[in-house]
Amino acid sequence: xxxxxxxxxxxxxxxxxxxxxxxxxxxxxxxxxxxxxxxxxxxxxxxxxxxxxxxxxxxxxxxxxxxxxxxxxxxxxxxxxxxxxxxxxxxxxxxxxxxxxxxxxxxxxxxxxxxxxxxxxxxxxxxxxxxxxxxxxxxxxxxxxx
Amino acid sequence: xxxxxxxxxxxxxxxxxxxxxxxxxxxxxxxxxxxxxxxxxxxxxxxxxxxxxxxxxxxxxxxxxxxxxxxxxxxxxxxxxxxxxxxxxxxxxxxxxxxxxxxxxxxxxxxxxxxxxxxxxxxxxxxxxxxxxxxxxxxxxxxxxxxxxxxxxxxxxxxxxxxxxxxxxxxxxxxxxxxxxxxxxxxxxxxxxxxxxxxxxxxxxxxxxxxxxxxxxxxxxxxxxxxxxxxxxxxxxxxxxxxxxxxxxxxxxxxxxxxxxxxxxxxxxxxxxxxxxxxxxxxxxxxxxxxxxxxxxxxxxxxxxxxxxxxxxxxxxxxxxxxxxxxxxxxxx
Numbered sequence: 001x002x003x004x005x006x007x008x009x010x011x012x013x014x015x016x017x018x019x020x021x022x023x024x025x026x027x028x029x030x031x032x033x034x035x036x037x038x039x040x041x042x043x044x045x046x047x048x049x050x051x052x053x054x055x056x057x058x059x060x061x062x063x064x065x066x067x068x069x070x071x072x073x074x075x076x077x078x079x080x081x082x083x084x085x086x087x088x089x090x091x092x093x094x095x096x097x098x099x100x101x102x103x104x105x106x107x108x109x110x111x112x113x114x115x116x117x118x119x120x121x122x123x124x125x126x127x128x129x130x131x132x133x134x135x136x137x138x139x140x141x142x143x144x145x146x
Numbered sequence: 147x148x149x150x151x152x153x154x155x156x157x158x159x160x161x162x163x164x165x166x167x168x169x170x171x172x173x174x175x176x177x178x179x180x181x182x183x184x185x186x187x188x189x190x191x192x193x194x195x196x197x198x199x200x201x202x203x204x205x206x207x208x209x210x211x212x213x214x215x216x217x218x219x220x221x222x223x224x225x226x227x228x229x230x231x232x233x234x235x236x237x238x239x240x241x242x243x244x245x246x247x248x249x250x251x252x253x254x255x256x257x258x259x260x261x262x263x264x265x266x267x268x269x270x271x272x273x274x275x276x277x278x279x280x281x282x283x284x285x286x287x288x289x290x291x292x293x294x295x296x297x298x299x300x301x302x303x304x305x306x307x308x309x310x311x312x313x314x315x316x317x318x319x320x321x322x323x324x325x326x327x328x329x330x331x332x333x334x335x336x337x338x339x340x341x342x343x344x345x346x347x348x349x350x351x352x353x354x355x356x357x358x359x360x361x362x363x364x365x366x367x368x369x370x371x372x373x374x375x376x377x378x379x380x381x382x383x384x385x386x387x388x389x390x391x392x393x394x395x396x397x398x399x400x401x402x403x404x405x406x407x408x409x410x411x412x413x414x415x416x417x418x419x420x421x422x423x424x425x426x427x428x429x430x431x432x433x434x435x436x437x438x439x440x441x442x443x444x445x446x447x448x449x450x451x452x453x454x455x456x457x458x459x460x461x462x463x464x465x466x467x468x469x470x471x472x473x474x475x476x477x478x479x
Contacts, residue, residue, distance in 0.1 A: 002394040003387075004352045007339035014340060014348040017390075018383055019304040026301065074297050083299015090299055103297035107290055110196035124298060 026087050033089030041066055041093070063094055070098035075106065100124040147271045151364025154331045161270035162322030163263075163440075163477060166433035167212035169204050171285065171311025174422075174430065177411045182434035183312075184211055190286050190311060198232060201284035201313075202241035205230070208313040209242065209280050216317045223247050223317075224274035227265050229258035230282045230425050231309075232291060237282050247278070255454030256283075256350075256379050257333075259314060259429040260473040264330040266318040267475070275320045282313035283424030292343070292459050305345045307381045307423035310410060314429025316437070324479045325440040329365060331474040333357035335456065338470075343462040347384020347407075347420055350453040353470030354380060355391040357451055361474045362397065369399045373445040376436065377472070378428035378452035379407035381421035406431035428452040440479060447478045 003013035041062045048058035073079040079099050083090050090096055101121055108120035122129070150156050168183045175186035185207070194200040205228065213220060226245060228238035229252040239251055254261040262279035269277050288309040289296055318327065336353035354377050362368060369375060369392075380388060385405045392399045406428045407421035432450055439445045451474040457466065 002391065004338055004355070004391055010338045010352070011340065013390075014345065014387065017387055018345060018348065021301070021303050074299075077297060080297050080299045084301055086299070087301050096299065099297070099299050103295035103299075106297055107295035110198070124294065 029085060030087045030089035033086035034092060035089075037066070037090065037093045037095055066094050067098040070095035071102045074099045074102040079103075097125060097128070100128070147268065152360055153334070154329055154361060154364035155268070156329050156365075157267065157271050157327060159271060159320075160326035160328045161267045162319045163316050163325050163327065163437065164276075164319040164322040165212060165216035165317045166315065166437040167208050167215055168314045168430040168433040169208045169211065169312055170426070170430050170434075173285070173308070173416065173418075174310055174312055174410055177416060179410055179431065179435050182438060183430065184208075184215075184434070187311075190284070197284050197286040197290065198236065198240075201230065201232070201237040201282050201287050204284070204311075205237055205241035205280055205282035205313040205315075206245075208282070208315045209245065209278060212278060212280075212315040212317055218276050218317065218319075220245070220247060223276045223278055225250060225266070225269060226278040226280065227252055227262040227269075228278075228280040228282075229253050229262060231255065231288055237284070237287075238280065241282070242280075254452075254471060254473065255456050256423055256425055256427060257452040257454030257471050257473050258425045259432065260378070260450055260452035260475050261332075263316060263318065263327070263475055264332060264473055266316075267327045267330060270318050270320050277318045278315055279318065280313060280315035281425035281429045283309050283311070283426040285309045285311045285424075288424060302419055303344045304419050305342070305347070305383055306419045307346055307379065307407060307421055308411065308418040309424035310379075310422045310427040310430060312426040312430045314426060314431075314433035316433060325437075325477045326479070327475060328478050329361070329474075329476040331357055331361040331364065331476075333360075333472040333474070335469045335471050337467055339467045341462070341465065341467050343457070343459075343468065345383070346379075346423060346455045346468070347381040348387055349455050349468035350470035350472065351380055351384045351387040351391060354384070354388050354451055354453050354472040355395070357472040357474050358392065358399075358449075359395055359397075361449065361476075365476075369397050369402060372402060372447045372449045372476075374436070374448045375399055375403045376432070376448060376450050377403070377405045377407075378450075378454070379421070379423040380405045380453055381407045381423065382413065383420050384453075409435065440477065443479060447476070450475050450477060
């Protein structure tokens with residue numbers, strides 16, 4: 001039978017024909033690499049605390065190191081290879097956030113510092129910002145209305 | 147030149163594809179067709195500051211390679227018809243701004259190469275002696291325009307295709323010893339409602355089959371008439387879908403059908419998922435591989451059908467489906 005007789009029929013046929021992403025493998029890799037990145041963060045935090053920093057400062061140091069490392073690896077064209085393997089494992093921690101800002105900054109450097117780097121740097125991350133505000137707003141309402 | 151059937155044009159004095167040239171990027175050079183291209187690049191920038199400039203340089207150098215190989219002087223070229231994927235076709239217009247040849251910019255997404263060859267053939271049958279058609283695409287500039295920054299660490303779905311970096315150009319002449327362009331079948335826009343921009347093969351396959359069926363009906367030919375039926379960039383998934391659709395219409399094309407997107411990369415070792423795509427996919431594979439096969443008489447009759455997805459990043463973000471198009475050109479010795 002001709003799969004292109006109806007649009008819905010064709011969509012169903014294409015869905016059946018197209019290979020799916022290897023979900024089990026992706027989930028497994030995301031799980032252990034995400035855990036590994038967070039463990040590295042925890043190790044840095046513990047070292048900082050042992051050296052006598054308070055918890056807030058230690059947390060800041062962890063963020064700075066992980067963001068710095070992720071930005072550095074993005075610059076060396078290594079992070080995209082890590083991201084391809086880890087998926088959400090490297091995307092969800094702060095490393096993914098740093099990568100999402102540095103990668104457009106590098107990409108749009110050719111359009112200059114004002115209209116390129118400055119304007120396009122947050123192309124990927126700004127949706128994250130927008131929804132953070134939403135989340136805060138609703139959480140705030142939720143907490144204080146009940 | 148006369149119209150036969152619904153939408154096919156038959157040439158009375160078939161124009162000749164007298165010479166072809168191709169330049170490809172490093173990933174294509176690692177692929178199975180490496181030895182057929184005129185030049186392969188070691189890096190994507192080719193000494194330029196941006197990918198857009200690199201793409202312009204690629205098309206410029208491809209056209210000058212073509213002119214050099216053909217021995218036709220620039221003054222004898224009546225027209226250059228070119229296109230690419232970047233907004234307002236800047237690669238071709240910037241690349242060819244110093245060429246000093248009348249220029250027609252065309253856009254048919256990845257079907258542009260056969261579109262420009264069709265227009266060239268019509269011009270040659272009409273008034274021109276020599277017309278150059280050229281197209282280019284660049285993986286990095288296409289990713290930047292259509293998808294995400296290159297350095298972003300994300301995963302590509304298995305249906306995604308890899309835009310070919312490179313450019314292919316052909317010289318269509320009034321006189322010559324062939325191969326000859328005997329028929330062209332410009333395609334209709336076909337939209338089967340596919341919305342996933344990572345599933346281009348599935349979006350374009352119905353258009354490919356529509357043009358192929360129309361070509362057979364108009365000319366009275368069947369798949370076995372051609373030594374090879376070649377689609378532009380349907381990729382592995384689009385190729386399988388097309389075979390299925392054609393089978394449902396009673397045509398078995400499996401034995402002599404191939405896709406440029408499938409041919410240009412080695413799926414297993416190059417991690418290109420569903421295969422190659424882009425304006426340069428069909429252009430480089432035809433100019434590099436198929437033209438040489440025709441010249442050496444290893445194949446005598448081919449039907450080249452370039453396929454295009456007529457969308458942009460805004461239309462897919464707005465949830466529009468992807469209209470597909472396919473143009474066919476019959477090249478015979």
